[in-house]
Amino acid sequence: MSLRYQRLLLIILSLILIITATMLILYNTRENISYFYTPSELNYSNIKINKLIRIGGFVEKNSFNKVSSSTFNFRITDDLNSIYVNYTGILPDLFREGQGAVIEGYFQNEKVFNAKTVFAKHDENYMPSSIKSKLENSGYWNKNY
Amino acid sequence: MRFLINSKRFNVFADIIFKPVLVLSIVLLIVGLIFAFFLSPDDYQQGSTVRIMYVHVPSAWLSLMTYLIMTVYSIIALAFRMPFGFIVNTAVAPIGAIFTLVCIISGSLWGKPMWGTWWVWDARLTSVAVLFIIYLIIIFINISFENVRVREKIAAIFILVGSINLPIIKFSVDWWNTLHQPATISKLSKPSIDPSMMTPLIIMTIAFIFIGITIAILRIKTEIITRENI
Amino acid sequence: MIFLHKLLNFYYREYKLNLSGFQDILTNITFFFISIFIFIFSIGPEKETYSFLGVGILWTLLLLSSTLSLRKFYQDDFENGNLTLLHLNGFSFELIAILKTFSHFIFVQIPFLLSIPLASILLNVGNEKLYRLTISFLLGALILSSLGSISSSMNLLNKRNYLLGSVIVMIFSIPIIIFSVGIININENFNSLVGILSGILLITFAVNPWASGACLKIAIQNN
Amino acid sequence: MLLAQNLTLCRLERIIFENISISLSSGKIIILKGKNGSGKTTFLKTILNLLEPTSGTIYWKGKLLSRNLYDYYNNLTYIADKTSSIKQLSVYENIKIWKKIFSSHMNYEKIEEILSILNLKVFLGARVSTLSLGEIKKLELLRLMIENKKIWILDEPFTNLDMETINLIGQTFEDHCKNEGCVIFSSHQDPLIPVSDEVNL
Known part of the structure; x- marks a missing residue:
């Protein structure tokens, strides 16, 4: 097998390998490298108690309760399912109802989640606060600006 | 456009454009900073902290752009045997590393008040950290081999292998759930940022590009001179 | 047919080489076990900790100890001119890289693979996890061999800073670690993670001969 | 068969050798002469x-070398100035490995015969690392016989060898040439063996 033939064969082989690999990876990575789970994803798979996981979603409107100065509970939702969360600690600036958040912690039981850390997740929209209030006043405000 | 692949022509061209570029980068930086600090409005959610974006986003873009340039020059240099590509690679790698570092530092300064943490290991942040280490390794390769002709080729091959990381960085926020928000400005859709905040961002980006070009010109010229004296 | 014969004879040579240098591989495995002991002594013998941490520790140590054997990869054959000889015998540099990668996998990584069950007993990794660990390490070891080939061929002419090779392997092995340890710890969906790992494996297989071949060529030209 | 025309090689803007032409055909022995560092090894490479x-x-057999590389490589033996034998293996194992990777059909009786001529037969079971430099070199030269190719390219084959062995090798070169082979070797001193052509670097 001559040197040029070896190379030619190898080029073809590499191309096939790369195509297969991209297909394998794209097919399999859809949900696997998630930094967090959404509440709905958690409902489908069985909830593991006492295992560190992260849940991401929005803080449900009208669910935020301040129990004491540093203890809070709220629900985290993705519009389909929601999970009840207990948290003791300091909340980040951006944390408020309707805002995205990622929480890290353990399930106390099937329904109650004990958060150890709360991250606020902000979206890719940036806009001046003056315009936002104008938009709200005129009724044009929606999340997908 | 021959000055992009030929060191003699580059020298001539660089001498012409260096001063304008330098002046332009300083002016743009000052204007951009004025816009960023005084003229741009507060964000409806993040308040004043959003101003970190005007440093964070340009440096992130430039760290990727620098790597992309290095990848292109590696291909050119290896495939068409143009030694100027190696010169550019050697000169530009530290600049990319600095931009990545600025991106990481400003990002964690932004993350602490907004997300509530300096650092998380989600896909975007991890891949950018990897990019930084890749830049470091390129610099290490460039200083630890004795033979110039060897190390430039090895570095180019390493750059090509490492370029697998680029699409991962770019699309990590779209492919996977991350704490990092998705891209604000993409080609396919209308940018989800208000014009009043878009202006300083663009000015700052152009300013960063010009700063990068200024340093790159200086470094490439020194690199050419060093190689002539071997 | 003659070519196939040549390939087999290449492996005969590799077999002889590795058999005579088997104490190196044994030292490597000893290093691996001693690091496990050190982990146990420094963290404490609590069993629950290790059923949680064990897989991660195992992977880290496997990675570290397999980077130790990288120096053997091409360096000896390069320095005594055998790589040139093989090339003059009708093997392209790319083919040499592929053959050497598999030889490293067979003669260096497989002994490691055999020592995993013992190590997992020491670290209290359960049987079910052991099965997954073995499969993921089988795939991961092939990737590590390819990465080792790339990095050690890059390092052939590097006389000053040999650690650079290990750093290169480690930076590229980050995705393997993410997925391999992910296989055992976080995700329930084993099959799709095996799919990702084999995807990475195929990519490294496609990249390895070209990158290593080019580096080998540069090294031989400039020696 | 092998024709090199006006070869020039520069490295880092330094000329290593310039305008060298050789033509190697069967029955020829070419010696490359030059001082240390004059580029003999580079020329052979x-x-x-x-x-x-x-x-x-x-050109190789009338075609450009890069177009006809595989055939060329199938017809040559290269002995570098370094020794390619594996130090930690025995002489016998080394010979066995060479026989395998070069798909040689030479039988062991013949090899033993040559070994006894080279005074190496007693070391058959010994490790290469215990041999003296000259003996290792002689073992390396054994590859010429094992590979049994047409062109022999040797880089400094006579270092560490005694006069007797050098004459023996010169004899071998002549025999090889009679069998339509050809030899090109480099040397920094005059080895006092008959050559048909001389190239000065």
Whole structure:
């Protein structure tokens, strides 16, 4: 097998390998490298108690309760399912109802989640606060600006 | 456009454009900073902290752009045997590393008040950290081999292998759930940022590009001179 | 047919080489076990900790100890001119890289693979996890061999800073670690993670001969 | 068979050798002469297509070398100035490995015969690392017989060898040439064996 033939064969082989690999990876990575789970994803798979996981979603409107100065509970939702969360600690600036958040912690039981850390997740929209209030006043405000 | 692949022509061209570029980068930086600090409005959610974006986003873009340039020059240099590509690679790698570092530092300064943490290991942040280490390794390769002709080729091959990381960085926020928000400005859709905040961002980006070009010109010229004296 | 014969004879040579240098591989495995002991002594013998941490520790140590054997990869054959000889015998540099990668996998990584069950007993990794660990390490070891080939061929002419090779392997092995340890710890969906790992494996297989071949060529030209 | 025309090689803007032409056909022995560092090894590497000449062309059997590389490689034996035998293996194992990777059909009786001529037969079971430098070199030269190719390219084959062995090798070169083979070797001193052509670097 001559040197040029070896190379030619190898080029073809590499191309096939790369195509297969991209297909394998794209097919399999859809949900696997998630930094967090959404509440709905958690409902489908069985909830593991006492295992560190992260849940991401929005803080449900009208669910935020301040129990004491540093203890809070709220629900985290993705519009389909929601999970009840207990948290003791300091909340980040951006944390408020309707805002995205990622929480890290353990399930106390099937329904109650004990958060150890709360991250606020902000979206890719940036806009001046003056315009936002104008938009709200005129009724044009929606999340997908 | 021959000055992009030929060191003699580059020298001539660089001498012409260096001063304008330098002046332009300083002016743009000052204007951009004025816009960023005084003229741009507060964000409806993040308040004043959003101003970190005007440093964070340009440096992130430039760290990727620098790597992309290095990848292109590696291909050119290896495939068409143009030694100027190696010169550019050697000169530009530290600049990319600095931009990545600025991106990481400003990002964690932004993350602490907004997300509530300096650092998380989600896909975007991890891949950018990897990019930084890749830049470091390129610099290490460039200083630890004795033979110039060897190390430039090895570095180019390493750059090509490492370029697998680029699409991962770019699309990590779209492919996977991350704490990092998705891209604000993409080609396919209308940018989800208000014009009043878009202006300083663009000015700052152009300013960063010009700063990068200024340093790159200086470094490439020194690199050419060093190689002539071997 | 003659070519196939040549390939087999290449492996005969590799077999002889590795058999005579088997104490190196044994030292490597000893290093691996001693690091496990050190982990146990420094963290404490609590069993629950290790059923949680064990897989991660195992992977880290496997990675570290397999980077130790990288120096053997091409360096000896390069320095005594055998790589040139093989090339003059009708093997392209790319083919040499592929053959050497598999030889490293067979003669260096497989002994490691055999020592995993013992190590997992020491670290209290359960049987079910052991099965997954073995499969993921089988795939991961092939990737590590390819990465080792790339990095050690890059390092052939590097006389000053040999650690650079290990750093290169480690930076590229980050995705393997993410997925391999992910296989055992976080995700329930084993099959799709095996799919990702084999995807990475195929990519490294496609990249390895070209990158290593080019580096080998540069090294031989400039020696 | 092998024709090199006007080979020039520059490295880092330094000329290593310039305008060298050789023509190697069967029955020829060419010696490359030159001082230390005059580029003998580099020239041989260029002829082996391991290095690319800055200018000049090499032909093998009338075709460009790079177009006909595999056939060329199938017809040559290269003995580098380094020894390629594996130090930690025995002489016998080394010979066995060479026999395998070069798909040699030479039988062991013949090899033993040559070994006894070279005074190496007693070391058959010994490790290569216990041999003296001259003996290792002789073992290396054994590869010429094992590979049994047409062109022999040797880099400094006579270092560490005694006069007796050098004459023996010179004899072998002549025998090889009678069998339509050809030899090109480099040397920094005059080895006092008959050669048909001389190239000064």
